[in-house]
Structure formats: structure tokens, C-alpha cells
Amino acid sequence: MIGIEEATRIVFSRCRDWGNEFVPLPEALGRVLKEPLLADRDFPPYTRVTMDGIAIDFRSYAAGQRNFPIQGLQAAGSPQMELKNPKHCLEVMTGAVLPKGTDTVIPYEEVELRDGVAIVIPDSFKQGKNAHQQGLNRKQGDLIVPFGKWISAAELGVAATVGKSRLKVAKLPAVCIITTGDELVEVDETPLPHQIRKSNAYSVQALLRAYGVESDLRHIYDEREEIRRVLSACLEQYDILVLSGGVSKGKLDFIPGVLEELGVEKLFHRVKQRPGKPFWFGESRKNNTVVFALPGNPVSSFMCTRRYLMPFLHKSLSGQEAPPVYARLAESFTFKPDLTYFLQVSLESTAEGVLLARPVPGKGSGDLANLCDAEAFLELPAGREQFVAGEHFRLWGFRPLKN
Numbered sequence: 001m002i003g004i005e006e007a008t009r010i011v012f013s014r015c016r017d018w019g020n021e022f023v024p025l026p027e028a029l030g031r032v033l034k035e036p037l038l039a040d041r042d043f044p045p046y047t048r049v050t051m052d053g054i055a056i057d058f059r060s061y062a063a064g065q066r067n068f069p070i071q072g073l074q075a076a077g078s079p080q081m082e083l084k085n086p087k088h089c090l091e092v093m094t095g096a097v098l099p100k101g102t103d104t105v106i107p108y109e110e111v112e113l114r115d116g117v118a119i120v121i122p123d124s125f126k127q128g129k130n131a132h133q134q135g136l137n138r139k140q141g142d143l144i145v146p147f148g149k150w151i152s153a154a155e156l157g158v159a160a161t162v163g164k165s166r167l168k169v170a171k172l173p174a175v176c177i178i179t180t181g182d183e184l185v186e187v188d189e190t191p192l193p194h195q196i197r198k199s200n201a202y203s204v205q206a207l208l209r210a211y212g213v214e215s216d217l218r219h220i221y222d223e224r225e226e227i228r229r230v231l232s233a234c235l236e237q238y239d240i241l242v243l244s245g246g247v248s249k250g251k252l253d254f255i256p257g258v259l260e261e262l263g264v265e266k267l268f269h270r271v272k273q274r275p276g277k278p279f280w281f282g283e284s285r286k287n288n289t290v291v292f293a294l295p296g297n298p299v300s301s302f303m304c305t306r307r308y309l310m311p312f313l314h315k316s317l318s319g320q321e322a323p324p325v326y327a328r329l330a331e332s333f334t335f336k337p338d339l340t341y342f343l344q345v346s347l348e349s350t351a352e353g354v355l356l357a358r359p360v361p362g363k364g365s366g367d368l369a370n371l372c373d374a375e376a377f378l379e380l381p382a383g384r385e386q387f388v389a390g391e392h393f394r395l396w397g398f399r400p401l402k403n
Contacts, residue, residue, distance in 0.1 A: 001270040003382065004307075004340045007281070010267050011308050014283050014290050015316040018239060019171045025159055028151050030212045031169035032317045037145035037155070040162045042135035046080070047098040051130045054111055054118045055102035057086040058127040061120065068118045074099050089118050098131050105130035148318055170317045173239035175208065175215035177201045178230070180246040180255065181296060182222050199368060200244040200301045204294075207305050207398065211313045215242070222246070224254045232262055235287045242309065245296030248278045255293050256280055264291055272382060273340045275300035275365035279308070297365035303342050303377055306396050327357035327378060327395040333387045340382045342396070344374035357395060375399045 002010075020034045049055070056068055068089035074081045076095035083090055083101035090099045098105070104127055112119040138144060144162070145155050151169070159167055184198045185191050201217045208215055216238075220230045227246075234241055246255035247269070259282060260266055269280045278300075280293035292309050294301045314322045327347065335341045345357035357378045362370030376397040380387050387393075 001272055001277075002268050003272050004379075007268055007271045007279070007308070008311075011281060011312050012315055012321070014267070015312060016173070016239065016288070016290070017170075017316065018173050020168055021171045022166045022168050025156065025165055025167060028159070028167040028169055029153070029156060030210075031151050031167075031172075033145060033147060033149045033151055033155065033167060034170055035168040036143055036147050037158055037162055037164065039138045039140050039142045039144055041140050043138035043142075043144075043161075044132055044134060044136070047134045048132045049074070049076075049092045049094055049096045049098055049105055049130065050132050051105055051107040052094050053092060053105050053107040053109075053130065054089040054120075055083070055092045055099050055105050055131075056089045056120075057083060057102055058104040060087050061104070061125060062127075066120045068120065070113075070116050070118055091118075103131065104128055148320070150318065172211075172213050173313075173316070174237065175213055175240045175242065176218055176234050176238045177204050177215050177242045177244070178218045178220060178234065179244045180220050180222065180227070184219065200294075200296065200298055203298065203302050203368075204242055204244065204305045204309075207302070207310060208313070210310065211317065213313060222254065224258065227254050228258050228261065231258060235262060235264070235284050235289050239289060240309075241289060241291045242305070243291065243293040244301045245294075247280045247293045247295060259291060259293065264289075272338075273342065274337065275342065276304045276307075277339070279304050281308075295365070298368035299344075299362070299365040299371065302368075302371060302398075303396075306377065306398050307342065307379075325355075325395045325397065326392045327355040327376070329378065329387055329389055329391050329393060330356040330358040332389045333359050333361075333380070334385055335380060335387070336385050338382050341380040342377040343380055344370060345376050345378045345395075346373065347375045347397070355395070357393070371398075 065087060071083060071088045071090050073091040074096045076093045080097040081090060081099045083099050092105055106120055106125060110121050144158050149155060179198055179201045183195050185195050187197050191197055205215050220227050243255055246253045256269060263286055264282045264284045266282045270277055271279050276295055278295045283290045294304045311322055344360045344362055346360050348356040360374040376395050379394040
């Protein structure tokens with residue numbers, strides 16, 4: 001049995017690069033960019049009007065002129081107009097090109113329009129006001145979004161602005177989630193007293209969607225030859241296998257033995273943690289497939305996915321580990337076994353910007369319902385029993401922040 005630090009090191013040592021692909025712009029959300037995005041022209045590409053009003057040559061205003069005959073109107077999306085007489089003005093709309101011969105925009109709120117003349121109210125106004133200069137944000141050729149960035153709505157907007165209808169992104173792995181056990185029935189079935197509905201596969205599948213990863217679902221019963229047949233086929237077809245159940249020491253827990261028979265190298269089995277102690281991890285070098293064999297208890301399966309599989313995906317796709325997040329323990333907590341404990345917590349954010357984690361301990365690794373009251377796991381280190389309110393620990397969230 002190994003510690004979580006060694007388990008993490010081994011998992012990260014098997015990170016993969018599944019190559020790159022081009023996807024349509026709307027499908028790139030949440031993917032990892034595999035090309036730099038450069039400004040194809042200045043940002044903004046012209047000096048842009050930022051408020052509806054009148055555009056003037058500031059020299060006339062500085063000389064004391066306050067009444068400006070209106071020459072015409074410069075609309076957004078129309079070619080640049082030119083102010084013919086510096087003592088006149090042009091009405092301008094937000095987003096329009098600043099007319100040639102003008103340098104300042106005075107908003108309608110500070111102007112009276114009367115008989116074709118704009119009368120400027122303020123006696124003091126700054127030159128260049130309300131005119132966003134060409135190239136102020138970025139110059140043509142500047143790097144805007146670097147290689148390796150996770151694509152959010154902001155990056156999508158930039159990609160559209162620079163004319164990228166398709167983006168080069170990290171290719172996602174082919175994943176199969178395999179549940180095992182004779183006690184499991186389908187979601188739409190009515191279980192007998194000795195049966196339960198499948199849940200782990202759907203929880204794990206939902207967690208992986210945070211990285212845009214879709215997965216196939218399979219189920220196999222506790223029959224050794226059937227397990228061997230299915231796993232043999234899946235090892236050839238998928239980049240990642242995620243198994244749930246059958247990895248403990250029961251007489252029907254065939255998974256570890258069958259995997260090794262199929263040439264999957266066991267890299268570790270059993271981790272000094274709760275929940276999730278029976279976690280098994282290995283790889284098939286022949287098929288270039290990694291195998292996460294998770295315990296069957298729902299909280300164990302859920303936690304191991306969040307703590308090991310999701311960071312593995314993050315590093316494989318981006319080449320970097322996800323930056324750690326910490327939270328302050330809101331209430332003192334006691335845990336006696338010499339294991340790393342992943343405490344379920346709810347989260348609160350204070351007005352001082354402190355993230356508080358409040359224990360929601362539940363009733364063991366089979367208490368799936370308790371996850372509905374929690375928002376994250378707080379990683380409490382082994383080697384101690386008392387965890388004092390006010391201490392900070394690593395946080396593994398599984399709900400998006402909503403504000």
C-alpha cells in the first residue's frame with residue numbers, strides 16, 4: 001500500500017498525448033488550444049467611437065467655439081466620413097469609425113441639438129475623449145492567446161475576431177467506463193431486494209465531461225471468462241479504461257488478476273486513503289492504454305475520479321498540472337486512522353475573500369446521497385488525528401462556482 005503522493009506521482013508519470021485535431025469554433029469550448037492566436041490586424045482595427053454624440057475637431061472647441069453646425073451622421077458599419085469644415089461637427093454612433101478630421105466625441109448627454117446645430121454645454125472637455133484609438137489594445141501580429149490555453153467564452157470571442165472558424169485543439173481520449181457486479185441493474189429497472197441500480201458509471205461519466213470527454217458505458221457480471229473477454233476487447237479499442245468494482249479482496253473480485261493476465265502492468269494497488277483504499281492503477285504498453293480500476297463503493301469511485309483521473313486528464317491535455325486550490329477548515333475535525341482522509345465539505349466565501357470548508361462527513365463510502373450536500377473534498381493529511389478550525393488544506397471541488 002502506498003501514500004497519495006506516490007500514487008499521484010505514478011499516475012502523472014503515465015500522462016499521454018493523444019495528438020491534435022481541428023474542430024469548428026463552437027465546439028472548441030472547454031478544449032485545450034494547440035496553436036497561438038495572433039492579432040490579424042490592430043485591435044481595434046480603427047479609431048472607434050465609444051459613445052453616441054458628436055465628433056469635433058478639438059482645436060475649434062479649445063478656441064472657444066460651442067455651437068457646431070451638423071454636417072451629417074457617421075453610423076457604425078459605414079465607411080469613414082470626413083469633416084469638411086473644422087468648425088462643424090458630425091453626429092456619430094457607438095462603434096462607428098471616428099470621422100477623418102475629428103479627434104474628440106462629445107456625448108449627446110452634454111449637447112443640445114437645435115435647428116441643425118449642436119450646442120456643447122460643458123466649458124471644459126478633454127481632447128480625445130470617447131475615441132478608442134486604433135491598435136490601443138493590441139497591434140497586428142501580437143500574441144493574444146498562447147498555445148496550451150484552456151478555451152473559455154473569452155478565447156472563443158477572440159478566435160472569432162481574428163477569423164478562426166476552426167481551431168486546432170488537443171484530441172480527446174477514447175474512454176470506456178466499465179461497471180462490474182451481479183447486484184447491479186439498469187436505471188430504468190425495478191431492483192429486487194438484493195439488487196441496486198447502476199450509479200457509479202453515470203457519476204464518473206458526468207465528472208469527465210468537465211474536460212469535454214465523452215465515454216462509452218459497459219457492464220460485466222462477476223464471471224471471470226466474461227470479464228476477460230470484455231476487457232481484452234476494450235484494451236484494444238480505448239485509450240483509457242475506468243473500471244468500477246471488483247478490485248478488493250473478495251472471492252469474486254477478479255479484475256486485478258484478469259488485467260495482469262492480459263498484460264496490463266500493475267503500477268499500484270491500494271492507497272493509504274479513505275475513501276478509495278482499494279484503488280488499482282496500471283497500463284497496457286502493448287495497447288498504450290491506461291487503466292483506472294476504482295473501488296465499487298460510490299463515494300470511493302467518485303473521489304478517486306476527482307482526485308486522480310481528472311488531474312491526469314488535465315495534465316495529459318494541457319501539459320501542466322492544474323493549479324492547487326486551498327480552503328480554510330471552518331470547524332475542527334477528528335479522524336484517527338493513519339490515512340489521508342478526503343472529507344466531504346460544503347463551501348462558503350466570506351466578504352474578506354476567504355474560502356471556508358464546512359465538514360459534511362456522511363456515513364461512509366456507500367453514502368452516495370451525502371455527496372448532494374457537499375461541494376468538494378478537503379484533503380486531510382495522514383499522520384495526525386486533530387484538524388483544527390482555521391487550518392488550510394488542499395481542496396478538490398466537484399461543483400462549478402456560481403455567482
